[in-house]
Amino acid sequence: xxxxxxxxxxxxxxxxxxxxxxxxxxxxxxxxxxxxxxxxxxxxxxxxxxxxxxxxxxxxxxxxxxxxxxxxxxxxxxxxxxxxxxxxxxxxxxxxxxxxxxxxxxxxxxxxxxxxxxxxxxxxxxxxxxxxxxxxxxxxxxxxxxxxxxxxxxxxxxxxxxxxxxxxxxxxxxxxxxxxxxxxxxxxxxxxxxxxxxxxxxxxxxxxxxxxxxxxxxxxxxxxxxxxxxxxxxxxxxxxxxxxxxxxxxxxxxxxxxxxxxxxxxxxxxxxxxxxxxxxxxxxxxxxxxxxx
Amino acid sequence: xxxxxxxxxxxxxxxxxxxxxxxxxxxxxxxxxxxxxxxxxxxxxxxxxxxxxxxxxxxxxxxxxxxxxxxxxxxxxxxxxxxxxxxxxxxxxxxxxxxxxxxxxxxxxxxxxxxxxxxxxxxxxxxxxxxxxxxxxxxxxxxxxxxxxxxxxxxxxxxxxxxxxxxxxxxxxxxxxxxxxxxxxxxxxxxxxxxxxxxxxxxxxxxxxxxxxxxxxxxxxxxxxxxxxxxxxxxxxxxxxxxxxxxxxxxxxxxxxxxxxxxxxxxxxxxxxxxxxxxxxxxxxxxxxxxxxxxxxxxxxxxxxxxxxxxxxxxxxxxxxxxxxxxxxxxxxxxxxxxxxxxxxxxxxxxxxxxxxxxxxxxxxxxxxxxxxxxxxxxxxxxxxxxxxxxxxxxxxxxxxx
Numbered sequence: 001x002x003x004x005x006x007x008x009x010x011x012x013x014x015x016x017x018x019x020x021x022x023x024x025x026x027x028x029x030x031x032x033x034x035x036x037x038x039x040x041x042x043x044x045x046x047x048x049x050x051x052x053x054x055x056x057x058x059x060x061x062x063x064x065x066x067x068x069x070x071x072x073x074x075x076x077x078x079x080x081x082x083x084x085x086x087x088x089x090x091x092x093x094x095x096x097x098x099x100x101x102x103x104x105x106x107x108x109x110x111x112x113x114x115x116x117x118x119x120x121x122x123x124x125x126x127x128x129x130x131x132x133x134x135x136x137x138x139x140x141x142x143x144x145x146x147x148x149x150x151x152x153x154x155x156x157x158x159x160x161x162x163x164x165x166x167x168x169x170x171x172x173x174x175x176x177x178x179x180x181x182x183x184x185x186x187x188x189x190x191x192x193x194x195x196x197x198x199x200x201x202x203x204x205x206x207x208x209x210x211x212x213x214x215x216x217x218x219x220x221x222x223x224x225x226x227x228x229x230x231x232x233x234x235x236x237x238x239x240x241x242x243x244x245x246x247x248x249x250x251x252x253x254x255x256x257x258x259x260x261x262x263x264x265x266x267x268x269x270x271x272x273x274x275x276x277x278x279x280x281x282x283x284x285x286x287x288x289x290x291x292x293x
Numbered sequence: 294x295x296x297x298x299x300x301x302x303x304x305x306x307x308x309x310x311x312x313x314x315x316x317x318x319x320x321x322x323x324x325x326x327x328x329x330x331x332x333x334x335x336x337x338x339x340x341x342x343x344x345x346x347x348x349x350x351x352x353x354x355x356x357x358x359x360x361x362x363x364x365x366x367x368x369x370x371x372x373x374x375x376x377x378x379x380x381x382x383x384x385x386x387x388x389x390x391x392x393x394x395x396x397x398x399x400x401x402x403x404x405x406x407x408x409x410x411x412x413x414x415x416x417x418x419x420x421x422x423x424x425x426x427x428x429x430x431x432x433x434x435x436x437x438x439x440x441x442x443x444x445x446x447x448x449x450x451x452x453x454x455x456x457x458x459x460x461x462x463x464x465x466x467x468x469x470x471x472x473x474x475x476x477x478x479x480x481x482x483x484x485x486x487x488x489x490x491x492x493x494x495x496x497x498x499x500x501x502x503x504x505x506x507x508x509x510x511x512x513x514x515x516x517x518x519x520x521x522x523x524x525x526x527x528x529x530x531x532x533x534x535x536x537x538x539x540x541x542x543x544x545x546x547x548x549x550x551x552x553x554x555x556x557x558x559x560x561x562x563x564x565x566x567x568x569x570x571x572x573x574x575x576x577x578x579x580x581x582x583x584x585x586x587x588x589x590x591x592x593x594x595x596x597x598x599x600x601x602x603x604x605x606x607x608x609x610x611x612x613x614x615x616x617x618x619x620x621x622x623x624x625x626x627x628x629x630x631x632x633x634x635x636x637x638x639x640x641x642x643x644x645x646x647x648x649x650x651x652x653x654x655x656x657x658x659x660x661x662x663x664x665x666x667x668x669x670x671x672x673x674x675x676x677x678x679x680x681x682x683x684x685x686x687x688x689x690x691x692x693x694x695x
Contacts, residue, residue: 007347128349150438152371163402184365184564195359195360233425236447237473
C-alpha cells in the first residue's frame, strides 16, 4: 500500500480502499495546480500563466492528466467556496481521468486550503479519497504562518455603526492570513507545523527568499516588473529573508522544505512571490523533474 | 522460573490487567485543558454541512516528538491611527525612533484616494524625506489586498530620527495612517494565555513594551530587553465587528488584563481578537492576538470505553445542539525503551439530529503499529470540534490510558 492513511465512511468500505491503494502497476499520474488568494475563473491564464503549466505537465506520462483549479479563495479556507470547491474539482479530475497518484502544486494561500483538507479528513465525504490519491503536495511559497501584510491591510479597520467596516470588509482569506490568526489555526485545526502531528501526506515547500527589482536587472522583469516594485516596498514589513509577501519562516512553517529558491534556480536567482508561480529561472523544469520522484 | 515462563506469566497478567473492552473515566482535566461544564442549544449555521459519518486515521513517526504549541506572541514595531482630512492637510506629526520607516495611508469608505505623488513626508529639519512611494495598484500587484486610494511610502535609510511631518493637501474624509519602524528598538510584545475559550469564559492578556535593541541587535545576539514604563488600553473584537474596551493595568511584568468573553458570541465565523494600544515616552505601538471562542454545543460525557486489542476508544457525548461533531486524538504507544511515543492520529465525525446522548469512535486499528510498539497506550490531545460552527469545544492533553 502506498498510503499509510486510511479512512472509513458511508459507502466507502475499508477493504475496497485498501485494494485500490495497492494498485502500483496501474498507477495513473496526474497533477493539479491550486492557486492562491483570489476568486479565479481562468487561473491558467490569469494566475499561473500557461508557460509554467505547460512546462510542468510535460513531465507526466500523459500530459493531458492535469487540472488547473478555479475556486473562490477569498473565503475562509474551510468554506464550501474554498476547500469545498477544491474538493469538488479534485474529485472530478480524479474520477474522470482515473488518477491514482496525484501531485498537487499549490501557490501561496492555496497551500492553506490544501492543508485544510489534509488536516480535516472527516469534514467532507470527498476528502478521504482525495487524501488517499495524493502522493505529495508541492507548496510554492505557502503562507503557512500568515503574513504581516495581511495585518497591515486590516489594521485600523474598525467597525462603526454609521459606516460599517471603516476600510470596507476586505475578504476573509486576508483576515485568515493575519499572523495571529494562522498561529491559532495551526494550533487547533491544521497539522504539519512544529510540535503538531504530521500531515497524512508529504507537504514539501519551495521557499522564496528575496526580491530583486532593479530597473537595470532583466531578472526583475520575469513575472512582471510592476509586481516586483511593489514587493520591494512590502518587503519592509517582513524579516531579512522573504519573497516580498511572506517571511521565509512562514513559508517553511508547515511540512518540510524541498528547496530554497536559489539552491535550484537558474543562476541562483531568488523567486519573489509573483515569480514563484511563473516560468522564471527554470522553475517549471524543477517541478517537472520532481513529478515522478 | 525460566525466562519463557516469566514472559508467559507476564503476558497473562497483562491480559487480565487489560480487558478487551473497559469503561474508564477520562483523566482529570489539566489547567490548560478546556472542558465544557454544560451543554446548550444553538441555531444551525447557514452553510451546507456534511451528514455522512466519517473516520480517518494515519500513522505518525514515533521519533517525531509532539508538543502543545505555546500561545502566540505578537511582536510589533508599528502603530495605526485614524486622522481626519484637516489634520492631513495641515500636517500630522510622526515621532520616529529609527531610520527607514514605512508609512501607509488608507482612505476610509467615502474618503478621497491618495496617489503616490500626493503624499509629502518631511524630516525633523523640514527636508522632503521620501525614498520611494507606491500606490494601491502596485501594492495589489504585490499581493497586498489594500483599498483603492491607499499609498505606501518609505522614508529612506539615511533619514534622521525625530518628529517627521506627513502631509496630504488633497485629503478629503477620514484616513487610517499606519507607521512601521522595522529598525526601531522599541517593540510591543502581546500575548494571551490561551488560543481558545468557551463563551462566557475568561482570557488573560499581557502587553510588554520594551527596548530590545532592535532587529539588528537581536540578529547579532545582543538583545537588551529593557522594559519601558507604558500605559495603554485594549479592545476585544468579535468576528462580527462588535467591540468592548478592555483596561490594561500596570503590573510587575508589563500591562495586564483579565478579559471576560460575552455569553452571546454571535453567529459570525472567524476568530476573536484582543488588540492592544500602548504608548511610552511619545512612542506608540499596537498589536493583536487572535483566539477561538466556542459555544458548548456538545461535550464528552467524561467516560470512555477502551479496547486495547483493537486500539479503539469509544467516546460518549452529551449533545446540546443538533450539528456535526468531530473527535480527534493522538495515540501514544509504548516503545522498545518503555517510553510512550506518538504512533497514530485518528479523527471521527458524525451528524447528530437532536440534543441528547451520542457517541464517536476513534479507531486507531486502521493503521498498523510501528515495529516494537504495543500497549500500554495513551490517548492524548483529545479534542471535540463543532464542525458546522467551526468551534473547538473541548480539549484534553491526556484523555485515557489503556
